[in-house]
Amino acid sequence: xxxxxxxxxxxxxxxxxxxxxxxxxxxxxxxxxxxxxxxxxxxxxxxxxxxxxxxxxxxxxxxxxxxxxxxxxxxxxxxxxxxxxxxxxxxxxxxxxxxxxxxxxxxxxxxxxxxxxxxxxxxxxxxxxxxxxxxxxxxxxxxxxxxxxxxxxxxxxxxxxxxxxxxxxxxxxxxxxxxxxxxxxxxxxxxxxxxxxxxxxxxxxxxxxxxxxxxxxxxxxxxxxxxxxxxxxxxxxxxxxxxx
Amino acid sequence: xxxxxxxxxxxxxxxxxxxxxxxxxxxxxxxxxxxxxxxxxxxxxxxxxxxxxxxxxxxxxxxxxxxxxxxxxxxxxxxxxxxxxxxxxxxxxxxxxxxxxxxxxxxxxxxxxxxxxxxxxxxxxxxxxxxxxxxxxxxxxxxxxxxxxxxxxxxxxxxxxxxxxxxxxxxxxxxxxxxxxxxxxxxxxxxxxxxxxxxxxxxxxxxxxxxxxxxxxxxxxxxxxxxxxxx
Numbered sequence: 317x318x319x320x321x322x323x324x325x326x327x328x329x330x331x332x333x334x335x336x337x338x339x340x341x342x343x344x345x346x347x348x349x350x351x352x353x354x355x356x357x358x359x360x361x362x363x364x365x366x367x368x369x370x371x372x373x374x375x376x377x378x379x380x381x382x383x384x385x386x387x388x389x390x391x392x393x394x395x396x397x398x399x400x401x402x403x404x405x406x407x408x409x410x411x412x413x414x415x416x417x418x419x420x421x422x423x424x425x426x427x428x429x430x431x432x433x434x435x436x437x438x439x440x441x442x443x444x445x446x447x448x449x450x451x452x453x454x455x456x457x458x459x460x461x462x463x464x465x466x467x468x469x470x471x472x473x474x475x476x477x478x479x480x481x482x483x484x485x486x487x488x489x490x491x492x493x494x495x496x497x498x499x500x501x502x503x504x505x506x507x508x509x510x511x512x513x514x515x516x517x518x519x520x521x522x523x524x525x526x527x528x529x530x531x532x533x534x535x536x537x538x539x540x541x542x543x544x545x546x547x548x549x550x551x552x553x554x555x556x557x558x559x560x
Numbered sequence: 561x562x563x564x565x566x567x568x569x570x571x572x573x574x575x576x577x578x579x580x581x582x583x584x585x586x587x588x589x590x591x592x593x594x595x596x597x598x599x600x601x602x603x604x605x606x607x608x609x610x611x612x613x614x615x616x617x618x619x620x621x622x623x624x625x626x627x628x629x630x631x632x633x634x635x636x637x638x639x640x641x642x643x644x645x646x647x648x649x650x651x652x653x654x655x656x657x658x659x660x661x662x663x664x665x666x667x668x669x670x671x672x673x674x675x676x677x678x679x680x681x682x683x684x685x686x687x688x689x690x691x692x693x694x695x696x697x698x699x700x701x702x703x704x705x706x707x708x709x710x711x712x713x714x715x716x717x718x719x720x721x722x723x724x725x726x727x728x729x730x731x732x733x734x735x736x737x738x739x740x741x742x743x744x745x746x747x748x749x750x751x752x753x754x755x756x757x758x759x760x761x762x763x764x765x766x767x768x769x770x771x772x773x774x775x776x777x778x779x780x781x782x783x784x785x786x787x788x789x790x791x
Contacts, residue, residue, distance in 0.1 A: 320580035327587025356671050356683045357591040361721035371629040375584035386644045406702045485673040502676045537589045544583040554767045
């Protein structure tokens with residue numbers, strides 16, 4: 317009897333999930349290396365309406381969930397900082413948090429800590445660690461596309477390795493642009509053939525105009541579903557008033 | 561007792577079911593590859609009416625409406641560009657195939673992702689199949705060539721929910737796969753809104769008919785045959 321109302325309500329709830337994803341994306345439209353959220357909608361199971369054995373089916377609405385992240389490349393923008401790195405293509409930097417746990421990130425805005433080691437802006441060490449000896453300033457350092465770090469004069473300082481997982485959509489977002497591997501994402505494995513650009517940062521891949529259009533679409537769908545609920549409500553009210 | 565009441569009620573039930581289907585369509589206005597439902601309404605068989613005195617037939621009377629089998633409008637909808645490497649859309653007819661625990665099912669929704677084993681899967685984690693029926697491996701750079709996804713022709717597709725269709729494939733479908741796009745929902749909100757108004761008004765008309773018959777019956781049971789001054 318009330319299938320229609322519940323179907324429309326399920327649809328509204330799905331649109332709210334979409335709205336939450338859009339809000340998060342818009343808030344992060346300037347975050348380095350941010351990947352926009354990918355929301356998947358699906359319809360729900362169908363049931364037969366009891367109508368003299370005919371196969372009349374009615375659905376139960378829609379549901380939405382975040383499937384993962386949109387993996388398209390963010391724009392690579394040049395900066396003046398020789399410690400800014402951008403990954404072109406797939407792959408992540410590995411960093412080690414103060415508590416010893418390992419995380420992955422696309423945010424390549426690195427800095428030097430008090431001991432000359434490369435860290436993220438939050439203070440997490442690049443793993444394996446790269447240390448600049450005393451007397452070597454960042455402007456003397458060259459980082460090649462394959463990750464090898466050399467100081468002026470050709471002295472090798474180490475290599476920045478990129479890793480990747482089988483299923484990036486199942487990485488757990490920890491905030492601060494960091495991701496942890498999970499059982500569903502698979503372990504992090506060294507990536508052969510990654511490309512690193514020095515003095516550049518990867519911009520967020522959020523397309524603001526697309527997000528705004530999607531916002532309007534979400535609002536419109538929400539309104540339509542609310543009219544469907546009102547129409548169902550009116551029908552129930554008419555039925556209740558049949559015999560006054 | 562009075563045939564008119566049941567005729568009007570059958571009309572109201574048909575409008576209510578139509579409204580439920582419209583609500584479901586609106587809820588799925590953002591679901592990729594969703595195809596809207598419609599149910600044809602048939603009139604019940606007609607019955608012959610006879611003149612009770614002479615026995616001569618005087619015509620027929622329809623006995624209300626009944627709902628037929630729900631059919632799904634499989635017209636391909638437009639494509640929405642997402643630039644997501646693992647979003648696929650079929651231009652033309654045909655379905656993607658996924659291997660679910662209940663067997664092979666078909667879908668128009670091409671929003672895929674990578675599983676932990678590096679295979680192409682849908683949102684529920686079921687493997688997407690190539691034309692040969694084998695699972696598809698995702699390349700090291702996280703992309704899959706559009707040509708490696710199988711397109712199947714399923715003439716008897718029945719909606720099952722979860723964006724899946726059940727049916728038997730009869731060979732390769734005619735559509736081509738494009739990467740970075742998703743098929744939009746087939747729901748046209750303006751058509752649905754107009755149909756909602758239409759079903760609400762026919763529901764209301766049914767109510768008016770029932771109330772009119774109710775008043776007639778009331779008059780018949782209380783006033784007809786009463787003597788002056790008595791009820």
